[in-house]
Amino acid sequence: MKSTAAEITDRQGLTSNGAAPQTGERARVGDADSLLWRIVRPVGMAALFLTLWGLAVRWSGSDLFPTPGNVARGIIELIQKGLLIKYIVASVFRVSWGFTLAVVLGVPLGLVLGWYSRAFQAFNPFIQILRPISPIAWIPVAILWFGVSDAAPIFLIFLASVFPITVATIAAVQNMQLVYLRAAQNFGLGTGELFRQVILRACLPQIITGIRIALGVAWLVVVAAEMIAVNSGLGYLIIDARNAGKRYDLVVAGMVMIGLIGLILDLLVRQLEKFDEVRWGYVGRRK
Amino acid sequence: MKEAVISIQNVSMRFPGKRTGEEIAVLEKVNADVARGEFVCIVGPSGCGKSTLLNIVAGFLEATSGEILVEGLPVRRPDPRRIFVFQENGVFPWLNVHENVGFGLRRQTHGKRDRIIARYIDMVGLGGFESAYPHELSGGMRQRVEIARALAANPDIIYMDEPFGALDFLTRLKMRTDLVRIWQSEKKTILFVTHDIEEAVQLADRILIMTARPATIQDVVDVDLPRPRHLDSPGYLEKRDRIFQLMGMSLRVGETAA
Amino acid sequence: MSMRKVLILIAVAWLIAITLVHAWLNLHVFDSRGAATTDHKKFRIGFLPVTCHLTCPVTDFINKQMTGDSFFEPVRFNGWPELKEAYLSGYTPATFILAPMAMALREQGVPIKIVYLGHRDGSAVMVHKDSQIYRMEDLRGKKIAVPNRFSNQRLLIFRALKNAGMTPQDVDLVEMPPPDMPAALYAQAVDAISSGEPFMGQTELDGYGRVLWLTKDVWPNFISCVLAVHEDMIKNDRDTVQRLVDGIAKSGKWIDKNMEHRMETARFVSKFYYNQNPRLLTFVLSKPPDRVKYTNLALRKPDFEEIEKLGREAGILSGRAHFEDYTDASFVTDDTRVEPYAWEPSEDEEHGR
Numbered sequence: 001m002k003s004t005a006a007e008i009t010d011r012q013g014l015t016s017n018g019a020a021p022q023t024g025e026r027a028r029v030g031d032a033d034s035l036l037w038r039i040v041r042p043v044g045m046a047a048l049f050l051t052l053w054g055l056a057v058r059w060s061g062s063d064l065f066p067t068p069g070n071v072a073r074g075i076i077e078l079i080q081k082g083l084l085i086k087y088i089v090a091s092v093f094r095v096s097w098g099f100t101l102a103v104v105l106g107v108p109l110g111l112v113l114g115w116y117s118r119a120f121q122a123f124n125p126f127i128q129i130l131r132p133i134s135p136i137a138w139i140p141v142a143i144l145w146f147g148v149s150d151a152a153p154i155f156l157i158f159l160a161s162v163f164p165i166t167v168a169t170i171a172a173v174q175n176m177q178l179v180y181l182r183a184a185q186n187f188g189l190g191t192g193e194l195f196r197q198v199i200l201r202a203c204l205p206q207i208i209t210g211i212r213i214a215l216g217v218a219w220l221v222v223v224a225a226e227m228i229a230v231n232s233g234l235g236y237l238i239i240d241a242r243n244a245g246k247r248y249d250l251v252v253a254g255m256v257m258i259g260l261i262g263l264i265l266d267l268l269v270r271q272l273e274k275f276d277e278v279r280w281g282y283v284g285r286r287k
Numbered sequence: 288m289k290e291a292v293i294s295i296q297n298v299s300m301r302f303p304g305k306r307t308g309e310e311i312a313v314l315e316k317v318n319a320d321v322a323r324g325e326f327v328c329i330v331g332p333s334g335c336g337k338s339t340l341l342n343i344v345a346g347f348l349e350a351t352s353g354e355i356l357v358e359g360l361p362v363r364r365p366d367p368r369r370i371f372v373f374q375e376n377g378v379f380p381w382l383n384v385h386e387n388v389g390f391g392l393r394r395q396t397h398g399k400r401d402r403i404i405a406r407y408i409d410m411v412g413l414g415g416f417e418s419a420y421p422h423e424l425s426g427g428m429r430q431r432v433e434i435a436r437a438l439a440a441n442p443d444i445i446y447m448d449e450p451f452g453a454l455d456f457l458t459r460l461k462m463r464t465d466l467v468r469i470w471q472s473e474k475k476t477i478l479f480v481t482h483d484i485e486e487a488v489q490l491a492d493r494i495l496i497m498t499a500r501p502a503t504i505q506d507v508v509d510v511d512l513p514r515p516r517h518l519d520s521p522g523y524l525e526k527r528d529r530i531f532q533l534m535g536m537s538l539r540v541g542e543t544a545a
Numbered sequence: 546m547s548m549r550k551v552l553i554l555i556a557v558a559w560l561i562a563i564t565l566v567h568a569w570l571n572l573h574v575f576d577s578r579g580a581a582t583t584d585h586k587k588f589r590i591g592f593l594p595v596t597c598h599l600t601c602p603v604t605d606f607i608n609k610q611m612t613g614d615s616f617f618e619p620v621r622f623n624g625w626p627e628l629k630e631a632y633l634s635g636y637t638p639a640t641f642i643l644a645p646m647a648m649a650l651r652e653q654g655v656p657i658k659i660v661y662l663g664h665r666d667g668s669a670v671m672v673h674k675d676s677q678i679y680r681m682e683d684l685r686g687k688k689i690a691v692p693n694r695f696s697n698q699r700l701l702i703f704r705a706l707k708n709a710g711m712t713p714q715d716v717d718l719v720e721m722p723p724p725d726m727p728a729a730l731y732a733q734a735v736d737a738i739s740s741g742e743p744f745m746g747q748t749e750l751d752g753y754g755r756v757l758w759l760t761k762d763v764w765p766n767f768i769s770c771v772l773a774v775h776e777d778m779i780k781n782d783r784d785t786v787q788r789l790v791d792g793i794a795k796s797g798k799w800i801d802k803n804m805e806h807r808m809e810t811a812r813f814v815s816k817f818y819y820n821q822n823p824r825l826l827t828f829v830l831s832k833p834p835d836r837v838k839y840t841n842l843a844l845r846k847p848d849f850e851e852i853e854k855l856g857r858e859a860g861i862l863s864g865r866a867h868f869e870d871y872t873d874a875s876f877v878t879d880d881t882r883v884e885p886y887a888w889e890p891s892e893d894e895e896h897g898r
Contacts, residue, residue, distance in 0.1 A: 064728055064731060085570065086570045086571055089563065089566050089567050089570050089571065090567055090570075090571045092563060093563045093564060093566075093567035093571075096559065096560055096563050097560065097564075100556060100560060139626075139627070139630075140626070140630050143627065143630040143631060143634050143636070144630065144633070144634045147631075147634060147636045148620065148631055148636050148637075177376060179373050179376050179377055180376075180379060182347050182365070182371065182373075183371070183373065183377050183379070185347075185364070185365050186345070186365040186366075186367065186369075186370055186371050187367050187370075187390055187391045187440065188365075188366070188367040198379070201379070201381040202379075202380075202381065204381070227623060227624070227627065228627055231621070232571045239623050240623070240820055242623075242724045242725065243594050243623055243724045243819075243820070243821070272552075275548045276381075276383070276420060276548075277381045277548045278381065278548075279420070279422070280380035280381060280420060280421065280422040281380075283422045
């Protein structure tokens with residue numbers, strides 16, 4: 001009506017939905033949410049955990065279980081032998097390929113199955129049957145098909161990742177807001193354009209969540225996947241350390257490296273969520 | 288009556304019942320016409336099927352029986368020449384304001400496109416927000432983006448399904464003013480669904496009153512008041528009361544229908 | 546659109562980068578050494594890091610020392626299932642394997658031929674040193690870990706039970722990978738363990754295990770692991786098989802020639818092939834010196850008939866295959882005439898792998 005109403009609305013319009021104001025005010029040291037504290041908290045937690053671990057080993061008098069000190073020395077030993085980098089590269093290489101194949105196959109497959117209900121009816125039982133089968137059960141198949149090479153662990157990692165990705169994509173498409181489809185059809189989009197411009201983009205936040213989970217699974221499966229007579233990798237390190245006798249310090253060292261790299265991978269994927277094209281999907285859920 | 292651009296002929300709609308298995312009749316032989324350049328409102332009680340009717344007219348749903356003719360041709364699917372404005376969440380959250388408004392202009396050249404987008408962003412009063420994303424805007428601003436998007440595509444007809452329903456009172460008033468202003472300058476045909484009788488009287492040339500389910504058009508009221516309409520003028524109040532009466536509602540809050 | 550393009554670019558660049566680094570570090574694709582070995586027709590032979598398969602790395606090592614290169618490629622596996630599957634898929638046309646397992650495969654129609662033994666003795670049953678188990682009868686109702694249902698250790702326990710007047714139902718047998726057995730015994734999750742060395746010796750060396758009995762005391766000249774090859778390999782490339790068996794036989798004689806050779810074996814095998822503590826192999830190869838033996842390895846029918854009999858009783862063999870079916874003893878008929886490798890360790894030996 002009058003200009004006052006206009007002013008009120010526009011000033012209200014600047015209120016965002018849950019996105020906290022960035023930088024400036026919040027970055028003072030001493031503020032509970034500043035970057036410094038965000039690092040100190042988890043690090044402090046880790047230090048506490050390591051102390052408890054070391055104490056527990058000493059109190060129990062266990063001969064076999066390593067202390068954090070043993071593990072640290074094990075890691076240094078691996079670095080000195082030049083093995084640590086080699087093993088990390090080998091595992092990351094296999095996860096990279098297995099996971100990428102899972103995304104390249106799983107996302108389009110999920111889009112199609114989510115959209116065409118007849119295809120979904122045909123394929124979904126298959127997927128649900130294959131999904132809970134542990135990758136370890138696939139090892140004999142992997143050896144028979146791919147022999148003893150990098151392809152076999154890559155195949156296992158692919159299997160472990162493709163299901164979470166496909167299922168998340170299907171769910172995203174099936175739960176997509178109808179209004180986006182109607183609006184897009186209203187503007188005359190054909191099927192191909194509809195998929196690329198609307199369906200994929202509307203589902204992208206959920207797909208990325210599925211990818212995050214799948215990456216965690218892929219990395220988790222690396223130990224099992226490297227049981228197949230490959231001679232490098234963090235999973236191989238753990239299995240070999242078992243065979244070598246009492247090297248449980250190396251076993252735990254391998255576990256620690258796997259955990260740390262898993263953390264880094266997760267942080268990287270989280271960065272994907274910051275892009276404008278998907279940021280809207282996560283708004284309002286966390287600070 | 289000027290030539291009918293939209294002709295709703297004997298439209299009935301039945302949905303399969305979810306629980307009982309029996310069919311639910313939502314619309315029963317609805318007939319109406321809309322002339323070119325007219326602003327027509329459809330009002331009715333909640334759940335009477337007004338949105339369903341509008342979706343059928345726009346081509347998103349298929350009527351169980353009857354036909355919709357637009358420009359003399361039957362409607363089978365949605366068409367970019369007739370853009371639908373949704374009640375909320377119609378804007379695409381993965382595109383910013385500029386890209387949303389330009390969504391219907393994909394086939395234009397870059398320069399022309401940018402000019403059209405700028406014009407309509409200004410028209411709805413969102414200058415300066417071109418790179419903002421919908422989740423950063425208020426509800427009212429998002430609806431304005433949607434209206435700008437609809438207008439930029441230069442449709443012949445605009446369908447609006449309770450577009451201001453999710454907004455607060457003051458914002459609604461402002462939006463209505465802006466909408467009338469735009470309609471007067473762009474001269475589009477608008478078919479507007481609302482449950483708010485005052486809104487209908489403030490906006491429409493003609494008001495179609497629907498009954499409860501199974502709905503049909505019970506009355507048609509011409510609103511021949513000049514614009515801009517004063518909310519306290521006797522003509523306005525008379526029309527409003529007339530509609531209240533026709534819908535069997537009382538003017539006293541707390542009293543049941545006569 | 547920009548996000549998509551950026552991501553695709555990063556993904557492709559990453560894949561290329563990680564593949565190159567992996568190939569450089571782990572696959573030796575850029576090694577000049579790698580190129581030279583590809584024109585030899587080297588076949589692969591599978592083994593596990595146990596003393597039962599010791600002749601395999603020893604043959605490989607001595608050949609490399611004497612001639613600069615080996616004529617086969619040893620492939621180490623971490624468990625019996627993977628070893629078996631690699632053989633079945635043709636990846637390893639020759640392999641060390643449990644005798645009953647090879648016999649069972651033959652019964653199922655797999656074209657496998659045992660050509661030589663891997664060792665004699667070299668197994669034991671260990672209990673926790675604090676336990677009250679001193680005789681077979683003390684194992685009544687207790688849990689015993691064996692490597693595999695096709696293992697001779699299991700058959701051995703059946704035989705020992707029979708001798709003590711007990712039946713398999715009197716004990717609780719569980720299958721467990723040999724590397725896990727020492728820890729299980731330490732934690733007393735099982736009461737007794739039995740597998741090939743060096744895992745038994747490990748419990749002794751670390752001070753919590755005690756020998757209940759060594760196989761040489763219950764079943765003298767016990768055989769467990771054998772060398773087997775694919776039947777086609779014998780048909781198509783008999784010379785190579787002969788060379789292989791000769792090499793394995795000579796290694797066995799070499800190891801058993803004197804204690805110095807055994808110590809040397811422990812040193813290079815643990816470092817270059819098994820990735821275990823040398824102390825462990827040293828202990829197992831010397832205390833007592835006849836804990837495991839590598840001579841007298843020609844195939845003899847009575848040994849296998851004993852296994853057939855026990856296998857049938859234990860239910861793992863059906864009796865369909867006989868000695869002539871699953872063995873080919875023609876490669877070394879008289880092992881007393883085999884000479885050990887004429888090689889002595891010297892100062893410079895950094896060509897391990």
